[in-house]
Amino acid sequence: MNIDFDKTNGLVPVVIQDEQTLEVLMLGYMNREAYDKTVAENIVTFFSRTKNRLWTKGETSNNFLHVKSIALDCDNDTLLIKVKADGPTCHTGDRSCFKTSYNQNxxxxxxxxxxxxxxxxxxxxxxxxxxxxxxxxxxxxxxxxxxxxxxxxxxxxxxxxxxxxxxxxxxxxxxxxxxxxxxxxxxxxxxxxxx
Missing domain, CATH: 1.10.287.1080 (MazG-like)
Incomplete structure (x- = not known):
């Protein structure tokens, strides 16, 4: 995949979507190292802008995001990753970081x-x-x-x-x-x- 990390100062936004329901679960960011680790392990790893380090979703909660597919947008600077989530994605315990009124799926x-x-x-x-x-x-x-x-x-x-x-x-x-x-x-x- 020809991801343009340079266009966005080394980080690209990553939309995480449930592979079955297509519900958007969260948005994170990856640098090249986080992307390579994600591909190698088939578990989503982000670059945490607040902690200034790699962060594997689920490293403390065990609610890992298992990669099912990765798609690159037409400008080569945003990723869409479809996942199977082990549990709630949001740190609040909700299935998604976006507060939808009901689970449409x-x-x-x-x-x-x-x-x-x-x-x-x-x-x-x-x-x-x-x-x-x-x-x-x-x-x-x-x-x-x-x-x-x-x-x-x-x-x-x-x-x-x-x-x-x-x-x-x-x-x-x-x-x-x-x-x-x-x-x-x-x-x-x-x-x-x-x-």
Whole structure:
């Protein structure tokens, strides 16, 4: 990558974005050394302007930012890094340093919660109880929630429709996980069909 560090006095701004939700998590700065370390370790390292040193995000909190892709802008002086975050990105404990009013991409987080329930089953977990009943029951629940969503759309309140549609999406995510599929696969398929 031909990054123009000279144009900006040795530092380039770096936008950090969640790889799945595309939510902007934070903005930091890198010098050449921070960039090289980031590429070598696949974990984001910045140059801290206040501490005047390299700073790996997560070095004290363990909320590391794992690099999934790096893109350079058209002027060669700004980076966009898509990451998988180990936890909250902001030092305040928020998922992002930018105070959005709600998590507009919670569906991806919900998919991660379901994956976690599969990988680390818990007796109290509804996902675990449903999973134990098998694929047929999971598929049946998707069908039931689909019918309930249609009924709510035709004959019930907006709140009922929202609740039933939410149940449908949740159970569909469980079904996709049961079949080892993800929203990424569905999104790519929808994108290819759109063209």
């Amino acid at each position: 919670f569906i991806f987080e919900l998919q991660n919660v379901i994956n976690n329930r599969y990988d680390n089953p818990s007796e109290e977990s509804y996902v675990n109880k449903l999973r134990k009943k098998g694929l047929n029951k999971i598929a049946q629940k998707v069908g039931e929630e689909g019918v309930e969503t249609v009924i709510a759309a035709l004959a019930e309140t907006e709140t009922d429709l929202i609740n039933e549609a939410s149940d449908l999406v949740f159970h569909l995510l469980v079904l996709l996980r049961e079949k080892n599929l993800s929203l990424d696969v569905i999104a790519k398929n929808l994108e290819s069909r759109h063209r």
